[in-house]
Amino acid sequence: MTSCHDTSGGLVDARTGLAADPSAPSVVLVGNPNVGKSTLFNALTGARQQVTNAPGTTVEVQLGTWRGLTGTASGTGSDESGAVRVLDLPGTYSLLARSPDERVTAETVAGRGALGVPDLAVVLVEAGALSRSLYLLAQVAGAGQALVVALTMTDVAATRGVLVDPERLATLLGVPVVPIDPRTGTGLDRLTRVVSDALTAGVPPVLLPDAAPACSCHGDVACGTGCSCGRPLDLDAELASADRLFTWVDGVQRALASREVDAAVPGAPSSARPAPVRTWSDRVDRVLLDPWFGVPVFLAVMWALFQLATTVAAPLMGAVSSLVDGPVASAVRTALPGPHWLESFVVDGVLAGVGTVLSFAPLMGLMFLAIAVLEDSGYLARAAFVADRAMRAIGLDGRAMLPLVVGFGCNLPALAATRTLPHARQRLLTGLLVPYTSCSARLTVYILLASVFFPAHAGTAIFLMYVSSIALVVVGGLVLRATAFRDLRREPFVLALPAYQRPRVRALLLSAWVRVRMFVTDAxxxxxxxxxxxxxxxxxxxxxxxxxxxxxxxxxxxxxxxxxxxxxxxxxxxxxxxxxxxxxxxxxxxxxxxxxxxxxxxxxxxxxxxxxxxxxxxxxxxxxxxxxxxxxxxxxxxxxxxxxxxxxxxxxxxxxxxxxxxxxxxxxxxxxxxxxxxxxxxxxxxxxx
Structure with a gap:
């Protein structure tokens, strides 16, 4: 039998040496974007995690060890218990993949990823967005995956007048439903116990309506929009399958709104729902999403990021460089016997390289923290919305504006900022354009030459260099879109705006530490x-x-x-x-x-x-x-x-x-x-x- 999108090899990062132990139980985290999945992953794994790429792709995934959880995967025939691997999959709204990121998620859920067949999927369901969350859950269940539901953002939903009873939802689905708040740690202990029990004893499948096959080679609804086997998708069957899933989702929602769980059938009457409540987030969005007020705020935030990369981090970088070049280098020279060339090799060669790496660490740490604050607070999604129109010229959406603006401060953290983009091809295209943004280090060269050769017009000369930089980004983007990235379609920009939240310092520091550590050890x-x-x-x-x-x-x-x-x-x-x-x-x-x-x-x-x-x-x-x-x-x-x-x-x-x-x-x-x-x-x- 031919499988579609076959992936060979294990989840091994050639740069970190992180390998996925095939004997250990595996859990995958699945959910929509901005549903709290990565926050949950950080809370579950702590510092015991690595950032890597899925084999053969530029899609970033995170693999870690679930703290305090050991278990034996049911059905494996193994009596050995060990650390449980947990994989944070890219966020997606559907397993019908249209991008490399979604394809990695779909293949992993279907058992064709580097982990093999996952022992369990923890599906994150957003209380305030049940319809799209349950649709993804239905697809995960339809792929034959055992699952546990983590119900998130119940507090945000409550402010909008939406109350979800986790016990009723568990009864309707037939699987455990655990309300959690990964930002505060609420419910994580219970989730750990439920997952441990599920790995040991198993969980029943979610009862779904019969789904028609979407792939004519073996009927896999998670296959995506095409098969490597060369056989076409049965689009009529795919639409019929989606219609049945939407009918099932509607039935679950009606049952949750009903007073009686027994009424959980499609078409059953539902009780009146409370009128939508205008929240604080709604009132703030009236300002931040308005073109007249939102754009100046967006420019101010981008300016702050630029300043962070150019002025705030500079003293820290200088302090690290001075420490390495001064006391550390002197101590090495004193302690190192031997000829002059050996001393020069160690100090001016190896130690200089180490000093260069360490000097960039404060900049990377500050930038990771700043981006995480914008993302965790909910503003980054608003910034993408405001900047979307400006980025349409080169076929990207508004989220690409952030790394390009940061690039004018420093190209290095700008590349790190590409992780906020939802799809691997978008990250790659933006990453190829970032080097054409004129970083502050180039400014020293401009100042020297402009002051020497154009003393009366030095400011104009420098300004023209930045204009040239913007032109290179735009022209480069247009050329790349017309050549190597013809497959990158400019789709309608649909973005779910998360509620504004107060960032959690501990989670942000942990995330920044992991990524800085990866930079120091790899780059x-x-x-x-x-x-x-x-x-x-x-x-x-x-x-x-x-x-x-x-x-x-x-x-x-x-x-x-x-x-x-x-x-x-x-x-x-x-x-x-x-x-x-x-x-x-x-x-x-x-x-x-x-x-x-x-x-x-x-x-x-x-x-x-x-x-x-x-x-x-x-x-x-x-x-x-x-x-x-x-x-x-x-x-x-x-x-x-x-x-x-x-x-x-x-x-x-x-x-x-x-x-x-x-x-x-x-x-x-x-x-x-x-x-x-x-x-x-x-x-x-x-x-x-």
């Missing part, structure tokens, strides 16, 4: 190794009279490499090894470009990049010579190249962690081509002005 390895390679290039002499780790830049392997690639930039007007060497260091960090210029000219790095001093005169002389007298045009071309070419090493490492090597290295190649082409165009046009 950190790449950064340390690459910086060590850079040290080797700068330490190895290629001319006589020098020792290893004691060589001028011009006579090092690094300097000769820069000299070899300099002719590539002749059409852009800066075919000089000082410029190409600065661009090479820019792969590590864009702010290092200024320091590289100073080092290659053997002058002190200016305290204020706007007052270049001797460095400025040398830069002008170099660009005058390399451009044939068009120094201003060459400087503008250099600034454009810095804007468009590969982002810093930390960003590249995070891209690789999130999207894989193929997309990352392919993007690097495209970025270099675009940067070179744009620089050449700017220089050649500048010569004519």
């Amino acid at each position: 950190g390895k790449i950064i340390v190794v690459t910086l060590t390679v850079v040290w080797v290039l700068m330490a190895v002499p290629v001319a006589g009279g020098h020792q290893i780790a004691d060589v001028p830049v011009a006579d090092s392997l690094y300097g000769r490499t820069a000299l070899a690639i300099a002719p590539v930039f002749a059409p852009a007007g800066f075919d000089d090894w000082h410029a190409s060497a600065a661009l090479l260091t820019g792969f590590v960090a864009k702010e290092v470009v200024v320091g590289s210029f100073a080092q290659s000219y053997a002058v002190d790095e200016p305290i204020d990049a706007g007052v270049a001093g001797d460095l400025g005169s040398r830069l002008r002389a170099t660009f005058e010579s390399s451009s044939g007298g068009y120094a201003g045009a060459a400087a503008a071309a250099f600034m454009v190249f810095v804007l468009a070419y590969t982002p810093c090493l930390a960003t590249v490492a995070e891209q690789r962690r999130l999207f894989g090597s193929r997309w990352t290295f392919g993007a690097i190649g495209v970025q270099l081509v675009i940067a070179w082409t744009a620089a050449v165009i700017v220089f050649q046009l500048g010569r004519l002005l």
Whole structure:
């Protein structure tokens, strides 16, 4: 028998080494978006969790160990008890998958995912949105999955006059229903006991109306919108199946509204429901969703995020760098016996890489916390609604605005912010556009060159760089949508607005800690190794009279490499090894470009990049010579190249962690081509002005 969307291999993250033990019982969390699923996962697993990608996809899932829960999966034939694995699946409204994220959820529920057949599904049902929650529950049950219901947001529903009796719902469904509040921990102990009993003794199936098969190869309603077996879906049968499920959902809702559980049949009369109550969230939304008031508030929030990434985190990053470069480096030098080259390798190579990783940790932590606060409070959904119209031009919805705005502060946390997007293809497209947002590190280069070459119009020159950045994002998005992302359909933006809530500090700190830890351990390895390679290039002499780790830049392997690639930039007007060497260091960090210029000219790095001093005169002389007298045009071309070419090493490492090597290295190649082409165009046009 041929199965659709067959997934081979286990849930193993090649970067973290996290493996799914096939002998341990497994529980999956299933629910609509914004129903509290991830909050429940964090409460159940604590710090014993890992963020990884489903095999063969860029879909992010979280796998952890259920604290305080051990059990034997019923029907496995095993008498061994062990830690229970719990997998947080992507939120979805239906198992008829239309996106990679929904497909991962549908395949896992149907037993074709990396976990195999889950032993139990905990389906989160939102008390205030029973219709869409019960429809998903019916599909999970229709896939043959044993389940337990976690009833969430009962307090929010009560403020709207909606009361759900969990005992009546349990009687109607025939399975345990546990009311919980994962934000406060209410009901989690009972949920743990119920799940433990269900893993040991099993639970009865939910009684559903007969469902017609949607897939003509084996009748799997969770198959999605297509089969890898090549056989078509029976759309008439799919619609009939959906109609029967909706009829069942309506019957359950009528029974809940009725005074008698015995009346729980389709078409039974229901008691009058209370009139909708206008809540505090409704009153706030009248302001935040209004175009005249909502847009300024949205811009203010985005500005605050920008400030967080550029000014608030900067002192913390500087403090960490000073600690590593100062006391820690001195202690290592004192404790490390041996030749000078070994000391330089450890301190200037390995330790410098570790310091770079650790210096980014405060920035990542603050940004993760800020995004989590916006998401947990309910405002992020409103921000997406307000920004949706502006993002339609490149085929994305309003949620993509957040990472793109953050990218103007720093590209690294901007990539982290893509996790707020609902679908993997949207996250990938946005992640490919983020490097074209001009981060604050590039600003130091703009200030130096603008003050040297355009002193009377420095502000205008810098402003034009940001305008160019926005143009690159828009044009890049349009090109990607027309080529590699033709399959990314622009669907109507339907978004369920969650009620405003007070964020829970402990849960937010835990979530931020897990993600920062993942960055440090995964992306950190790449950064340390690459910086060590850079040290080797700068330490190895290629001319006589020098020792290893004691060589001028011009006579090092690094300097000769820069000299070899300099002719590539002749059409852009800066075919000089000082410029190409600065661009090479820019792969590590864009702010290092200024320091590289100073080092290659053997002058002190200016305290204020706007007052270049001797460095400025040398830069002008170099660009005058390399451009044939068009120094201003060459400087503008250099600034454009810095804007468009590969982002810093930390960003590249995070891209690789999130999207894989193929997309990352392919993007690097495209970025270099675009940067070179744009620089050449700017220089050649500048010569004519």
